[in-house]
Amino acid sequence: MPSIVAYPSKNDTILVGESARDMIRPIENIVYDSKRFIGRQWNDESVQSDMKDWRFKVVDKNGKPHVQITRNEKEKFISAEEISSEILKAIKLIAKNYLNEDVTHAVITIPANFRQRQKVETIKAAKLAGLNVLKLINEPTAAAIAYGFQNEVDKIVLVYDFGGGTFDVSILKCKGSTYFRCLGNAGHMHLGGQDIDKILVAYVIKEHLKTNPKRFRKDHPLYRRRLEEMCRKQKEVLSFNEGPAAITVEMGTEDSDVIDVKLTRKKFNELILKTVKGTLDYVDKAMMRASLDVNDIDQVWESVSGTSYDNQTAVDVCLYEGERMISSLNHKIGEVHLDLQDGMERRGYPIKYIYEIDSNGILNVTVVEQATGHQAQLRIRYDGSGHTEDDVENIIYEAEKHLREDKDFVKLWCERHNFEDKIHTKKRKIEAQLTENLKAEALKVVSKYLRWSNNLPKPISLYSSKLEEFNDEIDKFFRTTTE
Numbered sequence: 001m002p003s004i005v006a007y008p009s010k011n012d013t014i015l016v017g018e019s020a021r022d023m024i025r026p027i028e029n030i031v032y033d034s035k036r037f038i039g040r041q042w043n044d045e046s047v048q049s050d051m052k053d054w055r056f057k058v059v060d061k062n063g064k065p066h067v068q069i070t071r072n073e074k075e076k077f078i079s080a081e082e083i084s085s086e087i088l089k090a091i092k093l094i095a096k097n098y099l100n101e102d103v104t105h106a107v108i109t110i111p112a113n114f115r116q117r118q119k120v121e122t123i124k125a126a127k128l129a130g131l132n133v134l135k136l137i138n139e140p141t142a143a144a145i146a147y148g149f150q151n152e153v154d155k156i157v158l159v160y161d162f163g164g165g166t167f168d169v170s171i172l173k174c175k176g177s178t179y180f181r182c183l184g185n186a187g188h189m190h191l192g193g194q195d196i197d198k199i200l201v202a203y204v205i206k207e208h209l210k211t212n213p214k215r216f217r218k219d220h221p222l223y224r225r226r227l228e229e230m231c232r233k234q235k236e237v238l239s240f241n242e243g244p245a246a247i248t249v250e251m252g253t254e255d256s257d258v259i260d261v262k263l264t265r266k267k268f269n270e271l272i273l274k275t276v277k278g279t280l281d282y283v284d285k286a287m288m289r290a291s292l293d294v295n296d297i298d299q300v301w302e303s304v305s306g307t308s309y310d311n312q313t314a315v316d317v318c319l320y321e322g323e324r325m326i327s328s329l330n331h332k333i334g335e336v337h338l339d340l341q342d343g344m345e346r347r348g349y350p351i352k353y354i355y356e357i358d359s360n361g362i363l364n365v366t367v368v369e370q371a372t373g374h375q376a377q378l379r380i381r382y383d384g385s386g387h388t389e390d391d392v393e394n395i396i397y398e399a400e401k402h403l404r405e406d407k408d409f410v411k412l413w414c415e416r417h418n419f420e421d422k423i424h425t426k427k428r429k430i431e432a433q434l435t436e437n438l439k440a441e442a443l444k445v446v447s448k449y450l451r452w453s454n455n456l457p458k459p460i461s462l463y464s465s466k467l468e469e470f471n472d473e474i475d476k477f478f479r480t481t482t483e
Helices: 018-023 043-048 080-099 114-128 137-149 193-211 219-240 263-291 389-401 403-431 437-455 464-482
Strands: 057-061 064-071 072-078 103-108 132-138 154-160 166-176 179-188 245-250 260-263 299-305 314-321 329-338 351-357 363-369 375-377
Touching: 018 403, 057 072, 064 080, 072 080, 072 299, 080 103, 080 114, 103 114, 103 137, 114 132, 132 137, 137 154, 137 179, 137 329, 154 263, 166 263, 166 329, 179 263, 193 219, 193 263, 219 245, 219 260, 219 263, 219 403, 403 437, 437 464
Parallel strands: 103 132, 154 299
Antiparallel strands: 057 064, 064 072, 154 166, 166 179, 245 260, 299 351, 314 329, 351 363, 363 375
């Protein structure tokens, strides 16, 4: 769930997570990054620096930063702990629905380098949410504990946690399923996925201005938000394919008011290289504090994935050997089925993959549901004859020969991915805003278009027209509610 809170201007509703991200106006009432200014003073250098990028307005109230919003034509000032409390209330409700009982106590995770004041304000936010804090623990340590509850672990583990707004690395000594000791940690409060987004936004604006000088409206927060959202989505696309990804944003009625920049995986890697390499300094710092070197680390754990659909209750993971981009054209050597906790949104559920080569040089892969620590071992089958050198050369030759075909497939797959993203976003709006009768009919339309995209239809140009057709059908339901 994204740590975003939105305050609609015409009523007292408070939106959290995806619904907050989907709210369009007023843009200055959509608040994020509360973790970056909770427990900080107004004159902190980091607050003053971050304010230049935030779309919401931050003002000084008694030496502390407060977000200024307008609701029901009245100004209101909200502290970081109040914003964080709304996120905790939403999480508390999710837990209550899952457990079928009230939740009154909590163990809350925090960045590894949170200061004393930030910890105190976090506890205050929990109290506002009706939660008694039993303990605050570092986020990387929490990931290890979640895994260890379901596993007998006797290793020294490095947990690498590159989050949305913060970066943490911890080195833990784990014994059995109940003993976890932090040997050393390090981190940065301003190093995360959002900083990658800022790098991409700056690059896109720079490229756009090369051909359209003075044609970017920095004074218009809505256009800036559109650009940030597009960069975030294409960042995710470039994380698993070579691109190019198209970053296109309309800012006005003239052709020169349209940003249209192509970005390849190679250029993406160049842009973020310095930031990613910067994380290794903190890895070194954590190992130095633990008095260890790289040879002492048994495993590296990292959160890397999420689910593909809302309310997904299981995931099937397959491992392939080969060079082709299309999985069915490679040799499947392993698979595993993992049951998941119910009720999680599409792509919002952390799943961890642990790759480990044992003392015999054998690859072992474990898939872990991070929220519960539930895990499954991927079964790797070596039931065929091994590859000879000629086999390997032939595999590489076939991959090179079909390079264009594979690239076209990836483009098509990414277009379908973006298409389904938009369908699921509209689906959440349907479930939140329509009456039961209209909702049932609208969801039938959603299912129809998801079935269509499931077959990966060609050509790629079909998706834009199909999306327009879908939006036209769905908009009729929303017009009905206002008539």
